[in-house]
Amino acid sequence: MELLIKNGAVYDPKNGIKGDKTDISIKDGKIVKSVSSSAKIIDAGGRLVMAGGVDGHSHIAGAKVNVGRLMRPEDTRIGIKPRTKITRPQTGYTVPNVYAMGYRYAQMGYTTVFEAAQAIMKARHTHEELEEIPIIDKGALTLFGSNWPTMDFVREKDMDKLAAYVAWGLLASRGYGVKVVNPGGGEMWGYGKNVTGLDDVVPSFDVTPREIIVSLMKANEMLGLPHSVHLHCNNLGKPGNYKTTLASMELANQVKASKDRQVLHVTHATFNAWGGTNWGDFESKADEIANYVNNCDNVTIDMGQLIWGSATTMTADGPVQYANAKLLHAKWGNGDVELEDASGVVPIFYVKQISVHAIMWAIGLELALLTKDPYKVLLTTDHPNGGPFVNYPEVIALLMSNKKRQEEIKTVHEAVHKRTKIPGIDRELDFNDIAIMTRTGSAKVLGLLDTKGHLGVGADADIAIYDIKPDQIDPSVEHAKVKSAFQSAAYTIKGGEVVVKDGQITATPVGRTYWVDASVPQEHTDIMMKDIRHKFKNYYSIGLANYMVQDAYVTHPKVVKAGISAGVN
């Protein structure tokens, strides 16, 4: 099957194309040099063409998301659409059902999305949901930061065992990368406690968050994993936490990257760029975080932009969720996972006239606008923590238009003037910057840039065409048109197949699930497994034989090879 996209105004940052009229040839799901004269032609008519969107951090599947659905029928009632001949019914806004997840991403021109956190023990559930999300390619990051084997091997300073455990854990969970959430805090939450900084000692395991982060970064690079360690910092959600975030980012200097990418990705930085000492003197320290990122080459961040209105916070950071539930008098879901991590789910409503929310709204935008290199700051809402992913077009419009920002600033709490820098920032991103923050940069951060996030020969034929002509629009003024175009792609092409036309779903192919198969010397695995078997015999409540995710749950796998003996280093 051949396809030719003609007359597109193409933005393809990886290949240095900035709005030039470029034809794109597609054959058998891949972008090729040329196609025959019998190829089907799509005339883009000068409209904006980009690679399919890539989201490196979104909570789309698994135990937390489903707890959110079960807790929030009031959310499910939003966004209800009956089935059609092609689509299954859609429900929900912050916690959509599996079908809506796939359709809504595709409608925005997104074709690849990574679930941000799964405990190994609950990974089967994650994959059950990923299997049912239509159209998009996907994968899931696996939690390692409070796992007992991680902490044991860190304490023993046995990097071979730690690397072998990470490799095995990725296999067991069919995971794509190493997620670390409030390292050590997940274990402490087992007794209702938390760590308060990088150097607190986790009782019974005698390790610190600092040691956990550094060791996992080292193991990650020993294994040459496609993605770096993906860190949700300690002290998230507490005023003054920017210092912990800066100290955590500095840890990356202790580790050398095994690939052309960051050593550390600090996620949803909106939630950990906070100054002040309490909610009264709460202020933005986004400038400090952006400044650090600007002056280093081994750390990337994503925004975690706040969106006004309803959101559902969900995270493996159990203690922060208990604090949220108490603060907001909100319903509280908690889901500790034995030997692995904690988790919590709490609904929230972000209000323009609440000073803390207004400041958080500004922080996300400051991070994106003060970070000079768009490859270092990805566009996310930490769906659905900052807000649902369907609001990405709103974020794009805000970043491209100072006029829109200034109009918005007039409607929010005055604290944004005194305690953030957003009113004075006049930078406006262009389509090239947006293409980087929503596809090329995300693909690079994830280690997928060979086939995702660009439109060069050999890339997957995942393409979005948006109904705006870049040479005839001033996004600074016509921001509403920009937002509307990104909400509803003129075309979304996934693997060479048209899946969205004029914002409507036209086909629902099955996407693939990315996971990383990292090899380590067998003797390292053998020694590591002695410890694992001991833990199953004594502490886990299920058997080792029933722990690992079976092939039946990953029916369309895309296996990425890595590892020590694979010679990736």
Added chain:
Amino acid sequence: MTVITDALCPFCGCTCDDITVVVEDNKIMEVKNACKIGVAKIKGHHRIKAPMMRTDKKGEFKEVSYDEAIEAASKILAGSTRPLLYGWASALCEVHKKGILLAEELGAIIDNTATVCHAPSTLAVHEKGLPSATLGQVKNRADLVVFWGSNPVHAHPRHMGRYSVFAKGFFNEKGRRGRKVIVVDVRKTDTAAMADEYIQLQQGSDYLVISALRAILAGQAAVVPDVVGGVPKEQLVKLVDTLKAAKFGAVFFGMGLTQSISRYKNIDNAISLITELNAFTKYVITPMRGHYNVTGFGNVCAWETGYGTAVDFARGAPYYNPGETAANDVLLRKETDAAMIIAGDAGAHFPADSVRQLARIPVIQIDPYWNPTTEVANVVIPVAICGVEVEGTAYRMDGVSLRYRKMIEPTHPTDVEILEKITERVRKIRGD
């Protein structure tokens, strides 16, 4: 002879995964490690041999072919204006997915056995959330365990041994001796008999007692009467001190709480108590789910429709309003004009008026076993036993997903095969 180890038991929400099964000539000869009920479930009994039909419910069944039974079932469902698809708890998640798709096709109501069990807990979760944990967290850490309106000795026989009372863990090497066990119940059950403390309530007073505990915890003991629900105030004050003194407390509640007076409000109140206890020390609360995969249905239904149960597809999109859309709501209002009962036994567990309505309308039963639902059925389609003859997914009471193993080859078609055929046939009849 084949020995299958690490097999899973398809009886209760404990989903024990350490079962050993000895198989010879496609027969299960021996079951090790399971409880008595589990052994009986795995070995099987009184299977329905072949599909059966009858027009007159007072008449005798006549054996028919699978094709005839599927055709009859499809016609009943396709011709119904308000079909109900009920049961699901004793089937694997793969079956639930097919069931929800069929419900979409039909514009049916789909509901599961939680409706007469833990659905009130779901309503409470809508109100308050659920601070919970996996069972291994309890095994490794809990030094205080409360069974409230639940009786694991009989309903979840290995719960205490594997997870909650006798189990030894990382922070609790002593097992039973390292734990205080408290039972709150209206009856002195066998679980109560082995507890360190038994608190006997007057029937229907759970809500009052929980409220009193919350008041005492909040420092408002002065407002609590001298006796609450038959329990002296001093005992309640002492109980709060005991609860606060624990390092990790786990509360397991059963149908004594969900199906007694005040129903979901009991759970709502209990969850609030647990949330408030977390200001002092660590507490988690977990429903004692009955059927081995009732939790799985709630999960599949939630990720596919957004709601955990009682979903009405009459509008084409999922609609949920328990009290209006649950199985007994539509049966008692006599709206249901055809029902498919699968992997659950409405005949045995529904209120008499609901069963009377089932007796009036065409009923299709899909089940390996003859049970009271069979007595009100017109079309009976026997299937393979999920978790014994069919592999697939189920969710433990704490939401841990596990893959069931196939122990022997099935002698009947699977639920999935039957549902696929019915769905296909329904589509044709309705001309989609």
